Amino acid sequence: MIALSRKQRSILKTLDPEASASAWRDWRWQVKHAVRDFRTFEEATGIPLNDGRRREFAETTALFPMAITPYYLSLIQTENAFNDPVFRQAFPSDRERIVLTSDMADPLSEDLDSPAPCITHRYPDRVLLLVSNVCAMYCRHCTRKRRVGDREFIPERSEIQMGIDYIRTHRHIRDVLLSGGDPLMLTDEYLDWILGELRAIDHVEIIRIGTRMPVVLPYRITDDLVTMLKKHTPLWINTHFNHPREITRSASEALARLADGGFPLGNQSVLLAGVNDCPLIMKSLVHALVRNRVRPYYIYQCDLSEGLSHFRTPVGKGIEIMESLIGHTSGLCVPTYVIDAPGGGGKIPVMPNYLISWSTNKVVLRNYEGVMTTYHEPDSYEPIFCDRNCTACDLFLDLSSAPEDDDAVGIEKLLADHDDTISLVPAATDRYERRND
Secondary structure: OOOOOHHHHHHHHHHOOOOOHHHHHOHHHHHHOOEOOHHHHHHHHOOOOOHHHHHHHHHHHOOOOOOEOHHHHOOOOHHHHHHOHHHHHHOOOHHHHOOOOOOEOOOOOOOOOOOOOOEEEEEOOEEEEEOOOOOOOOOOOOOOOOOOOOOOOOOOHHHHHHHHHHHHHOOOOOEEEEEOOOHHHOOHHHHHHHHHHHHOOOOOOEEEEEOOHHHHOHHHOOHHHHHHHHHHOOEEEEEOOOOHHHOOHHHHHHHHHHHHOOOOEEEEEEEOOOOOOOHHHHHHHHHHHHHOOOEEEEEEEOOOEOOOHHHOOOHHHHHHHHHHHEOOEOHHHOOEEEEEEOOOOEEEEOOOOOEEEEOOOEEEEEOOOOOEEEEEOOOOOOOOOOOOOHHHOOOOOOOOOOOOOOOOOOHHHHHOOOOOOOOOOOOOOHHHHHHOO
16 A cells, blocks of 8 residues: 655646556656646646736746756745745746846856766866766756756667766776766666676776755655665765755655665755755755665755756855854755856855964864864975875885876876966966067
8 A cells, every 4th residue: 555645646647647556656656747838737737827927937948948857846845835945946037037147058168168968078087977868857047048848858879888988098097976867767778788888897986976866756766676776795885965854754765775775875055045044954865865764965055057046045155054053054065066167167165264374383273163283283394295006105005906097187296396386377378478479
């Protein structure tokens, strides 16, 4: 006997009058019956929309469509729907049509950093493999609106194979993140093939999957899926809870199934105005995640994607939230607050400043309470000059399982003894152009 809440039962019968209660926990039924128009939304939830909201809906979904799983729809508190955090993440807003001069279609320059089909290669040792443009639900704050939802498709094997071939021929790639869209929208068989191809590459050490399924469609986390995924360990899974109300009994069951399968779990939240821009909400969220064996990994500052300005908060709000977490709860519960740099610069940590000052012998620190303290530097530290001649080094350096790259990158160049770089200069500065005249 499948026990459904009154609201779930009502939505089920509205969307599919002939369906049995067991259909609710069938992830394929959920995808098939995703709510995509305002009339079905009104009928299923009982939330009336006035003419203005209906007009806004039509104009907004012409640019970016709506899709809400029946499960996620059932989480909306109908008595205060328009302020509900689930509603705000799922239902179109006319503010999505506001495009500021600072907004960009591809704020992270993923397309520019794509040397092969389905690949984004930004960091030295890891790549993003985009395996789907389809999600179970289209989040209104999606940073890939140019790609996801308005172009629903799953790449064919030949296209994904070209991305895998790129990974195979670049031996410095040790970490592959599957994303999209949502990789778990693929069938078990298709995903099994992709993971098998990656696992057969000897220099790929870990594979990660980024998915929102435990949040919007926890029934996708089946025993068969977990059994298949276990064939491809080490496999890490990051999910995307933004509010503690998303961690329902069904979500907890899905997370437990993954954790019991042996997969390390992480969570990446996005800081969203009107959804979770509150220290109490974020603390409640990270505590709930850890109770469910999920490590809070990142809090993202909302990207500069087109139509997301109403979701963006000042960076200061994120700093305030981090101040409310660091020292006030266990370190295991504290994520890293980052800005994914516009232009493809990657994730930049933006954290409160605890290093107040320093001199030759001391550093001055402060803690979460505002207590000032000093740390005395060693008096006789003798640094080892590093010329990357590891065979002659006095340190114990058995690097057989951790090969070192010869080339330093970025700030590492300025700190490295073996590199003569003395400055990193932006391209096309007036001063350097004059030097070349």
